[in-house]
Amino acid sequence: MNEYWDLIVAILAGVVQGIVEWLPVSSQGNLSLFLILMDISPDHALQLALFLQLGTTLSATLYYRDEILESLEAVPQWRPQSAFTGPNAVTSFVVVACFATGLIGLPIYFLAVDIASELSGGLFIAAIGVLLVLTGVLELASKSVDLAEREDPTFRDAVIVGGFQGLSILPGISRSGVTTSVLLFRSYQAPSAFRLSFLLSIPTGIGAGALIFVTEGGIPGVSLEMAALAVLTSAVVGYATIGILMRIVERIPFWIVCFGLGGLAIVGGGGVTLLVA
Template identity: 30%
Template structure:
């Protein structure tokens, strides 16, 4: 059965999307948890994907100069070998690294929207990836900056991005952890993570637009104006979250987020075990 989403629900969920999309705590996981706990239903994978367009717009605005420079360098480098510097290479890294999640996202789109949103899975993944953060911080040398980014880095981080198809993983957390394992500095790992997310998340949001308006879909059903407002809220808060996160990770460990994930995961297990909320 489909329930109509209220304006309060759409604004709250848009704000949560903005806050959690870039922090390595999983936006899709938080939207799934909050919509079930507070509203008694699932906002749906399509709502999540569409509101991600707002946070990706925040990335486009925040990194506008970098993006324009990279695109211009990429086009110049196609015809002039002398123009094939770092920005040209990063353009190719993003393209190649986006292919895996594009293929897997298309092949497993039905599972992502159904069994992949089980809250038991979300709880387990939240805790497990806190351990991944700890390992990345413990064993990553964190000595290389963006100037030293390679195709291998891009491909490995692109493969890690595929894990974000599972709610609870965190796109930025998975890709940034991979970057740390490869020896990148935290800020460099997160910066490339944001750039890497742009094609995949934008395509996912546009692809999900028809489903978000499908009356027969399961979960909470948002209207067009509600989706628009939720996306705008996600944009504004997401922009502020990017600025804060880049400052934070330049001097602080990802383990702070890992600790939060463990606490949230344990709390979720307790709520599920006691029947306070339903897993599906």
């Protein structure tokens, strides 16, 4: 019975990741909530949610394959003086932003895992709720920005966006929501902001999966087979839904969703804590 239950959890976790990764509502936060409800400890839920980004990273790679190939073909012509112009601009943006993400995100990750291991499931859920609400506040604020016609990303854009992306290692802070909102604050049009955000997600997702595997010597909380099944499921579901959900994102104010999910998590997590106490 346990084997069948693990199989169901792995598939459902992959489905959740494959859908919510493309929505600015924190895939890591919502997947962590799901895994905690499936009786996985908060620290293992946090680590597994990070690892499953590998599946949607594969989806994004396939979806943006033409742009990735174009950027790779321009690499031999890369020069420092033209790093942030023309075909090299996106490649330079991604590389610099990833370094900034690592500098900010790595210490936050180790701190978050330590804190999660000490928190009860209810308190951890409530904490995710608070961060979801903060994500909603940022998304709402970005709607009031006057958008200009920005073309190539700059070095400053890369550092700022990468730094904020490092904060999204905390469950409840949406990586796509934060990076897209920051790009909107930097006067990018929404389509360009979404495109840069999801291109940036590819090396970030690979790095997150590698971080978990290297630091933990495996996949915490589940067997390697179940983790592989969850990653495969998230890749298939993610590729099938990315186009549809990207169009939805451009039409729906997802700060409302963040407020709603965050409020439910705060109330629900607080209720669980009181019951346990």
